[in-house]
Amino acid sequence: MDTHTYIAKKIFKNLTFSNQEIKIIDALFHKETYKKGAILLKAGDVVDAQYYIEDGCLRSFHINSKGKEYTVQFGCNDWWMSDFTAFFSNSKAILTIEVLQDATLYRISKEDKDFLYAKIPKVETFFRIKLERAFAAFQKRILASLSQSATERYINFVNTFQSIQQCLKNYHIASYLGITTESLSRIRKELSNN
Template sequence: MSIDTSILREIFNDTPFTREESILIAGKFEKIKLKKGDTLLHADEVVYNQYYVSDGCLRTYFMDNSGKEHTLQFAIKDWWISDYTAFFTATKAVMTIECIQEATVYKVSRTSMESLYEGTPSLETFFRKKMEKAFSAFQKRILFSLSLTARERYTSFISTYPNIEQSVKNYHIASYLGITTESLSRIRKEITQ
């Protein structure tokens, strides 16, 4: 365990920590390198950690009873990823996190987080705000899934996440949008005409 304190600047942006705080925080993180296809977290595993993505691309997906995959989230540089429902309650994951492009992530456990919050309120503020943004993003996604057609959701996705689009397969995007890869193909054809 432990990472270089200089990386904290990347992870926590402009959040100011004292020298002591930095050392304490850095001591709780661990650097992990992943290759394409690696699984960072398996469904049914108890979730102890969340991960900061420094580089590469990952996705969280849920596999339903019929074996179909549903992508909940992609994560690229500066995103955090985990099965958060399971992470918050230290229960079993329903989702799997897969590396879809060679990645470097920094891992930290929930218990580490909780203990760090105690001595470092600015850290808690940082995560509260992260949480607020993530919450907003999910809210928007729900509204979109309720009110937009598949085609509209696709064009919205493309313009919102142009960087992600390059890193992922079309069938990943389809499973994120809630449509089949065939439908996405038809939509793409329609658009380019």
């Protein structure tokens, strides 16, 4: 499998493409590598791209006016990452995206994505399904945040992010769960005693 076909198959699993479609995809996705600690996007930046994560781990977070961090999303292998609010509304970023593990990403601009939709309609269907699933996942997360105890949220987190939790700092996990690091330590201790 050549590099061009690899990119198309890696990003768009279960879709088949003609050689011409593969060339279009290859021309529009740009491979980028980032080291741990790099900032991919800062709050206030113009957001004109989204990223497919081939390898690595990222997190998006918001810092409120008092300087408190709130982790919104973790992204790892085979996930998509951006400040989607800004990306879809042509506004400035409200999130910062940090690289937590060295990462290999494929970037596509909004303009190129729209071009891809027009040229290869099945790609638009692919992204629509991804967005529907992401919307459902965010809705579930909001409901869990409103209705579950911190312990229940932590157990769900562990089950969802088994493969990456070792690379996360305690304050990343705590800010994702909406609790303090002290509460996280207490929950872990209680669960280990059971």
